[in-house]
Amino acid sequence: MASPTPAGAEAVFPPFDVTTFPSQLLWLAISFGLLYYAIHRVIAPRFFGIVEAREVTVARDLDAASNARRQAEAASAAYDEALANATANAQALANEARDAMAAEADAKRKQLEAELAERLALAEETIATRKREAMANVRDIAEETATAIVERLIGKAPAPGAVAAALDARAQEATR
16 A cells, blocks of 8 residues: 655655544544443443442441440449449458457457456455465464563563453554
8 A cells, every 4th residue: 555645755654644634533533432431331421330338337336436435435434333343342341340340349348347347356356365364373472472482582471451452452553
């Protein structure tokens, strides 16, 4: 085939050849129409379907996260309340145990005090009895001792009633 340009003339780049513009415009319109149809009917619905699915997924995930946060806050509040109740119960049990031990210790202390008071009274009574017995013997011992001293000093024993009368007189002076 022969080229439309003369042999010595320069060849023109085909897209810039004015004689082929109508066919180029026709194929441009056909290509644009097919591309528009493919985008409008196939690619765009898939793209927007993916975007919508992602929006739904993100919204669902945000709702799930919000629900999980509310549940976590409720669980935290329930935990705090349970902890406060447990602390109060433990405090009450500790107070009851302390009061029970204090009452038991007080009862034991009172029992020991009563036993000690009883022992002390018995000991005081025993001491008083022994003191009375000793004091009764002191008079006899004093009389015997005074008789022995007088006999040793003067060489003869005094009259039995004289030493007793002197001791009685001295005891009366001491009580005045």
